[in-house]
Amino acid sequence: MPFSFPLRKIIHVDMDAFYASVEQHDHPELRGKPVAVGGGSKRGVVTAASYEARKFGVRSAMSGIIAQRNCPELIFVKPRFDRYKEISQQVRNVFFEFTDLVEPLSLDEAYLDVTENKKGNPSATLIAQEIRKKILVKTGLTASAGISINKFIAKVASDYNKPNGQKTVNPEEVIPFLEALDIRKFYGVGKVTAEKMYQLGIFTGLDLKSKSLEFLQTHFGKSGRYYFDVVRGIHLSPVKPHRTPKSVGAERTFSENLSSEVFMLERLEHIAHELERRLLKNKVAGKTITLKIKYSDFTLHTRSKTLPYFVASKELILETAKELLYQQELENSVRLLGISLANLNTEKRKKLVDDAPVLVQLKFDL
Known part of the structure; x- marks a missing residue:
């Protein structure tokens, strides 16, 4: 074609299953057994799971308690980054x-x-x-x-x-492959987006391809163009040996849920300090500050603010994070807080077309 x-x-x-496979390789007694990296403590979260554990529904980002419930024989090991x-x-x-x-x-x-x-x-x-x-x-x-x-x-x-x-x-x-593909298999289509697509009658690549660009942009905003292109095999992004980060962040999960904003402010100061260290290491600054809040029931909320100037200092980051914390009343006790900085001064706007010359290939073997 x-x-x-x-x-x-x-x-x-x-x-x-990289992390889990490393543990099974280094510790032969774990081979063939359900293994979870991380998640061993009372409030731990699974970082990775072996294929033996995945058969029981154990997945990364799952609470260790739920993982243990799904797989009573699950073996937790500490991560070794x-x-x-x-x-x-x-x-x-x-x-x-x-x-x-x-x-x-x-x-x-x-x-x-x-x-x-x-x-x-x-x-x-x-x-x-x-x-x-x-x-x-x-x-x-x-x-x-x-x-x-x-x-x-x-x-x-x-x-x-x-x-x-x-x-x-x-x-x-390419085209037959994409048309037959379940929409959940499309890279960039998460659980929430997949549910929205289902409601719009989009279940496969062929369904997605049948929708106009105007339709997709109306329902999915800027992502509409991306979905319109990729289902037609169009993805011009080249392999970039030196990838610049789109955002830099830091977060912490607490051993006990926090219900007092006073304690949260104290934790945010530590998080802002760590974020400042990472920004200095990467020699970047950013304009958009996002506060991440995960409640005790595992619901996740984010609040963002874009500044008119680039920031990288702990003081300025913390000042905006505090403002975002007080922006809306908390819905529940909090198990995790995080701060990230995006819209970095290293970002380059993507080109609509690649620098390489346009080619028409009648035969191209892989």
Whole structure:
């Protein structure tokens, strides 16, 4: 199928249940057993779950108490982020054997552009296979991969044959693949958006494709253009080796729920101090300050304010955070507070088209 935009050979590599798999690898007695990283304390939250635990409905961000209820045999282990970072670097070193165009999304996943690669291999599919084999040899861990013409489709595809598998979506397969896709599988469509789409009669990619740009923008605002494009295989964002953060934040979960704003202000000061440290480390400042409040019933609320100038100091951040705290009466006791800074001075506005020349490819093998 001809495309009137640049085609790339993109691989999305995603480690399988990374944190939990590291623990099972380093501690053989945990292999084959349901494991949760984090979540072991009274108010703990699961950071990651092994595939054995996922069979019982245990998921990341779940309360440890609920996870234990779902899976009475669940084994909780403390996270070891230094170890995860160490192995993540080993995995990235494998990526760099093939291309310098590597865009990490987190410790356990990354995009790779192998359109032109160090091995001179024209097959992105074979490259993905070789990368996964090398990761297994070097770390003892498995990875899954998605391969296609852009980042969006590659990411969706990487989840298709998990764990320890991969899927290639060739150019001629892109449109049928997207049309048959459950709307919940579209990267960028969360639970709330999926429910809204269901109410509008949108259940698959084909349903989404049937809606006009005007319809989607009316119901989803700026995201409407994104949904209109990606369901047609259009996603022009290149792999960016040096990703600049869109926001910087800090948060804390408390051992006991807070119901007094006096105690909350004290905690916010510590959070603002940590945020200031992170901003200085990243050499950034921002204009939009967001206060995150998670209540004891796990409902999450955010309040934001955009300033006319860039800030990075604890004092200015805290001043606005206090204002946001008092903006509305609290609905319940609070288990978590967080502050983030967005609209950073490092952000570059996305271009509507890529700098690369427009191509029409009649044959493009992955």
